[in-house]
Amino acid sequence: MGGKSSSSLPPQLVDKPWLQMEWGGRGNDLQFIKDYTPKADGQQQFRILLHGPVGAGKSSFINSVISSLEGRISVRAGVCNSNQGTYTKQYKTYRIQIGNQGNMSPLVLNDMMGLENVPRRHRRVHVKDVEKAMKGHIKDGYIFNPENSLSETDNFYNKTPKVNDKVHVLVSVIDASKVHLLPDKVVEKIQDIRDDATDLGIPHMVILTKIDEACPEIKKDLKNVCRSSLLQKRVLCFSKLVGIPENCIFPVKNYHSERNVDNDIDALVLNTLRRIIEIGDEHLKNQERI
Template structure:
């Protein structure tokens, strides 16, 4: 057991340093990570978890709530990670979006169109999503001339592992449509499965069991088959939620997924 703890600690420190040392090859470029996915998947919680683990202090800047059936996040919001003791930020920024509500074809189409505009960098920070109406060129939050820093560099699909089997055909089709839009824009796509402790008693008992959980592997395979993400582009994560103190095993999963996200950015 002590050996396992030491290995987790070493991996955690290695991944943390990797994230902190990361620099895009293009000077001044910030890599934008766009999070999207069904309502309640844990997008905001993942942002808070990433900020907390990288900074080493608890962060709850991204609003998160247990609201069934509707999205807590309504505004397009950019979150930056401040460097240690400096008034500067890491070159990775995360954008939170409204959760996918698939109760009508209209909402599905509006969601896809807004996410596509965001990927193109045409949605300014603070835009309030309207499930019934996509952003218009007349909207003050519409950006007609996006720069490289405004555009999305990687698409991150966030899905609740415990809800994979219950995803509606509309939700699956919407996630597929967004993947296709991202592919057309040459934007890499990865996915994370959250709330993994809710689907497997062994993971709930010890997060390190994520690496040998047959239940989790099955959920990952189900999601891969349904939406089309390759297995090596799907990363299991447990977000910080009710925990008061940091947990090295939770940290390691978050940092490992963040390192893989960075690797998927390529050499841009």
């Protein structure tokens, strides 16, 4: 790849790509996403729930998806410096416009408060709220309470969720540069949430963000993501930590400082979004057969 021998490669890169990526497939992925229609009975929306540690890039990924699909940089989801703590306080749904006719995509993305590294006695608080969100019990606009999970008597509790209210794919968003530094309590929370998703029959996927911060060679050229030994180690590390297959972990570079859309960033974002749709749609079809 690139005509270089393994001896001339930087030590952070391997000669044979460990990640298969069609950089020229951006147009096909974009068309697939634009053409996608949920096929399950009564379903008009395909809901993707994002969760993960504070500052991992959940809101930035939402902005990146919107930017890649709408063809212009979006900052619709508010973000802040990760050193300032969590910016997202409420459960919020983001919908995406397709084309110039005002048509809305069936894809909806839900953002929620980050998983804090709180004392063990509070460990289940966010896990309970994530479970309720997956079941479709949390209404848009609910402000998360660090001390208590959403009560069934709260006005933001949806007592009778329909298929469009429920989550169809759970996505953990993790900072690739900090995978090996995740506190045990945060790992336990992610494992608990993964267990809940499995019990509910919801597929679980992982997005590794900030890959350019994890590997200097990726920062030089985003296409080096396919051969970065450092990133491969982070994928293996998280796979072992949580018990999720490597082929369900996707590296992504979010839009952050860019002022215009970039084909390579779009390619990674759109390919990941396509795989999320394909895995979730396959699961929905299997459920209908049961």
